[in-house]
Amino acid sequence: MNFLGVDTSAEYLTVIAVRDGKCETRFLNDCARSHSVCLMEEIDRALSALKMKPSDCDFFSAVVGPGSFTGIRIGISTIKGLCLATGKPALPVTSFEVLAYAEREKKLLCTVDAGHGYYYAAGYDDRKLTIPPAYIPCEAADEIVKSGYQRIDRTTCDPAKGFLEAVTAKAGHTVAVGELSALYLRKSSAEENLKK
Numbered sequence: 001m002n003f004l005g006v007d008t009s010a011e012y013l014t015v016i017a018v019r020d021g022k023c024e025t026r027f028l029n030d031c032a033r034s035h036s037v038c039l040m041e042e043i044d045r046a047l048s049a050l051k052m053k054p055s056d057c058d059f060f061s062a063v064v065g066p067g068s069f070t071g072i073r074i075g076i077s078t079i080k081g082l083c084l085a086t087g088k089p090a091l092p093v094t095s096f097e098v099l100a101y102a103e104r105e106k107k108l109l110c111t112v113d114a115g116h117g118y119y120y121a122a123g124y125d126d127r128k129l130t131i132p133p134a135y136i137p138c139e140a141a142d143e144i145v146k147s148g149y150q151r152i153d154r155t156t157c158d159p160a161k162g163f164l165e166a167v168t169a170k171a172g173h174t175v176a177v178g179e180l181s182a183l184y185l186r187k188s189s190a191e192e193n194l195k196k
Contacts, residue, residue, distance in 0.1 A: 008035045008075035009067030017046035024049040061091040065183040089174035102162025107128040109149040133176040135185040
C-alpha cells in the first residue's frame with residue numbers, strides 16, 4: 001500500500017507518504033496562515049525521502065474537516081489535483097477519525113474547538129462512531145464526558161500518528177475524486193456575517 005496524505009485542517013500541517021511499508025512524516029506545528037505556501041514543498045520532501053513520484057501512490061488522502069475552512073479547502077484541492085493528474089482514487093478522513101485513531105482509549109469524545117464556546121464533536125467507542133458529528137456548546141460536551149467518555153482534542157494527542165493510523169485502517173474505502181468533499185457542520189464566519 002503506497003499513499004500520500006495531507007492534513008491542513010488545523011494550525012499545524014501534516015504530510016505523510018508511505019511506500020512499501022516505509023513512512024515519511026512531515027509535521028509543521030504552526031503554519032496556520034501559510035498552508036498554501038508550505039504544502040507543496042512538504043509534499044515534495046516527503047515523496048523525495050522515499051524516492052517516490054505521485055504516480056507511485058495507490059491513492060491520496062485528505063483530512064476533510066471539521067476545522068479551518070480555508071485549510072480544509074487547500075488540502076482537498078491539492079489532493080483532488082493529484083488524483084486527477086494520476087487517475088487514482090481519494091480517501092477522505094475526518095478530523096474526528098484523526099483523534100480517535102491517535103488514542104487507545106475505548107470511549108472518546110473527539111472535539112475540535114469551534115470558537116465562541118462551541119465544539120465540533122463526535123463520539124467513538126473502540127474507534128466505532130457512537131455519537132454522530134455535531135456542532136455543540138461546550139456544556140453539552142461536558143455532559144457527554146460525565147456519561148463516561150474521555151474528551152480528546154488536537155492538543156492532547158499526536159495528530160500525525162492518528163492520521164497515519166486512520167488512513168491505514170480505512171485504506172479499503174477509497175472514493176472517486178468527485179466524492180471528496182469537506183465536512184462542514186456549520187456555515188463559515190464569513191457566510192454567517194452575510195446574514196447580518
